Amino acid sequence: MRNVLDRFKYNGLFVKMFIIMVVSIVAVSITTTWMTINISGRVFMETFSITNSKITTQIRSGMDSFNYSIVLTSNKIAQSGVIKQFLTEGSGDSNSMASSYFQMGQQMNRIRSSVDAYDIGITVTGVNGRRYSTDRSYWPVPDDALGNHPITKRALAEPRKLMYSYDDAETSGIPGIDPTIIASKALVDRSGVVYGMMYFAVREPYFARFYDSNTSLGNDVAILDKRGTIVSSNRNDWLGQCSPELLHDAEAIEENNLDYKNANIMGKDHLLLSEQIVGLDLYMVNVIDKKEVLGQLTDTKQIALVVMAIVIVAVIIVFLISRRMTKSLTRLVKQISTISKYEFDRHVKVDGSYETRQLGLAFNAMMDELNDYVGRLVETQKQQRNAELEALQQQINPHFIYNTLASVKFMVQQGNKEKAAETINALISLLQNAIGNVSEMITVQQELDNMKNYVFINQVRYGERIRVSYFIAPDCLDYRIPKLMIQPFIENAFFHAFNEKSEGYIYIMVAQEGSSLVCEVVDNGDGMNINGGIPKQVSKRQLFSGIGVRNVNDRIKLLFGEEYGVTITSEIREGTRVKIRIPLLKPNNGPNF
């Protein structure tokens, strides 16, 4: 979990960028695809409905001429006296009946010629029970069933209207009837009395030829009568079905003068185009299965696959490029963040993209400059400090010299010549060593001589109530130490440790401890309150040089680093212990300031 979070922290940029890109790509692709398909579908539907209406016009004219033939024929039948007589007369003798049948046959043969162009079976029936059929096979309804046939009843209800109906074995319950379209009309005489019926039977598949060429997969045609019955269709399973919703849609299209209408039929989206065939009093409805038709136009599946492939490729490319770009950046950031506070000399690795490389170079350059600057600053400060110390060192306190010389004067006056000469010698050698380059390193031996001279002078001046003992490890004598390193502490002990106690000891010890040289100045005087800290500079009067206790510590730290320096431990009335730690410096091998 943590790992994941860490990874996310470092790859945050990449993840964000990548997600945004992917989401954008997918969104754009989906939107474009969807719109393309939609627009092409709409354009197709528009074009389709235009084309279709032209075809529909042709179909309608075909049907109209078909209807016209039937109308003409029906008029001829209605106007024929022979037929009227045949259908109304009572039965006579064989001769007259035969004559009537013959005339009827001849008449019907002539009349039939006006519908010769179509496969139509004409049946006429009369109130006298007679029936004449040009070809019964079209609509083989038995004579006794014809009178009660729904088509007959409907025709009788509206005797002056030629109406088209559908019939098959299922609809009328009479076996052996194939799907057939029947145009029926009553025969009415001038006084309005119905004397017979005529039926024009055309087989449904034959009728379907009017529009069949305009159908295809997903583009079906249904011919509806005014009651919603599908009288003809290229879909056999629709034949004879009653579809009020289709009729409703067709009427809606007609009323509102629509080009087309979208409708949901049988749970599928369909486009409906409807045309009223006025003469036949039928609706021709084109039922277009959008999915099926558009499926042929645009292979949605294939488009989706192609788009998906493109998206995948794009995502992979985006992944690789943004990964490459952000990876180097991320690595740079990671490197920068691991560089700790004072590591100005660390460089970052320069690689990756151009921008990252420039960034890395700039960063490195900045680090270099910073490092350089800091180095120079440190160096300047060091030099400044050194100069300061040097200046201090060179200032041999004039009071020290007066006082010493005053002491020597007293000795001379008292006639103690030897001691005076000894004191003068000590001062001389002390001054000799002390004055000169402050940065000079001297051996422990030389420092020891200086201390002895200093102690001697002090003892001359203040008496011998404070005794000094030296414990110098012989193997340390040749190691080098900064000049006047130990002297200030002895001085300090002389002037401050024995204010209450009248007498005591000062021990000076130098020994090797590991890789360090340790010098200790221990007294058994009054002790101090401060622990570890370094006491304030005392009155300048008694000091030998400008270098005080504090300066020593600073100087050691400046010269050798933080781990070296001065530590002071003290207890009231017990004494003070000063411990100076410096690295072991081989003779003539130390830094020469």
Next chain:
Amino acid sequence: MKKLITVLALGAVTAASLSACGSNSDNNTNDTANSGGDKASKITVWAWDPNFNIKAMNLAKDAYATTNPDLTVDVVENAQNDIVQKLNTGMSSGTTKGLPNIVLIEDYRAQSFLQAYPDMFYDLSSVIKSTDFADYKLGPTSVDGKYYGVPFDSGVTGLYVRTDYLEKAGYTMDDLQDITWDQYIEIGKKVKEATGKDWISLDPNDLGIIRMMIQSAGSWYMNEDGKTPNIANNAAMKEAFEVYKNMMDANIVKPNSDWSQYVSYFNTGDVASVPTGNWFTPSITAEASQSGKWAIAPIPKLAKTPNSVHATNLGGSSWYVLNVPGKEAAAEFLKSTLASDSDLYQKLVTDVGAIGTYKPATSGEAYTATNEFFGGQKIVQDFAKWTNEIPSVNYGMNTYAIEDILVVKMQDYLNGKSIDDVLKDAQSQADAQVK
């Protein structure tokens, strides 16, 4: 094209010419009459009437399949008008593509095809043994002594009579055994008197009864040559017309306008007798309630025409092999089945009710069986016997064209014109039309 079809259509009396735009939907099924005449794997057969011809052909197909399983026989049903139209269209254009290997053609029309398209038919002289078939069938199926057809069903006629009505008028079937048409009318009058039922039903637009009468006397609408109309000087025709008028005048005729009406008259018992072809049997027996009330007598003969016999023909058709690839296989198929298989003919009788014209088959079991519907009469045997007595005539090429003329002339005659004038008129009209 249209003209041709119209001309052909005129030749049909009951057949409507409406089929000019007839269906072509069967075409693809027939394209398989493949090339390489020696070994066709599939042959196509066209016929009409699924209850009769198609059923019979399927029996032949099954019989053949037991010994020759490799040959696929595709029996396709087409309306007779469609077949006529398609044959005419295909043959006149010279393309045999889409035409079947075997086709059924009505005998009345056969000559019009055989003579108009002599090269389109395959000579079956070596396939059939002419002496095995009824003589009258050989005329229509042959040209110049070459046999092109395998004769199929017999159109032999009989007189179907309601025995119960007959008895009410005081007659028995014995009284109908050897009668003339005049006697037939007399009996009809009595029957109508006794029962009120009409004796016979006729379609004024179809002169089938005239054809039956004149063929019984060995005469036809045309001379022996099959071309010259033979009307004015045709004694048999003259007597037939007179008989026809006598029937009308006797007021024993119930006219009909089509086949369904015709059949229904007998099924309802409105008409008492039917002189017609044996293929009418199923229509009679369809009305099971009339079982035992029917019998079949020999057809009456013409009294004044000396050579008239008690046997004649109405309808009937034969199988032809077209001269298209696969013809050898088709001929072989017919040879092993309808041209030689007596057992198959027994089956045709029992299963289909089709009486063939293959003589050797008549001794079979099915031919001698009794029929309970007809009061135990051995009707098949009777029909087979009469078949052999049918006078052979040449139906020629224009049977239907001349009949169209005669139908009209008959009305003139019925309306009082003298018979000689009527026939003379008809003769001159026919001469002008069929030349």
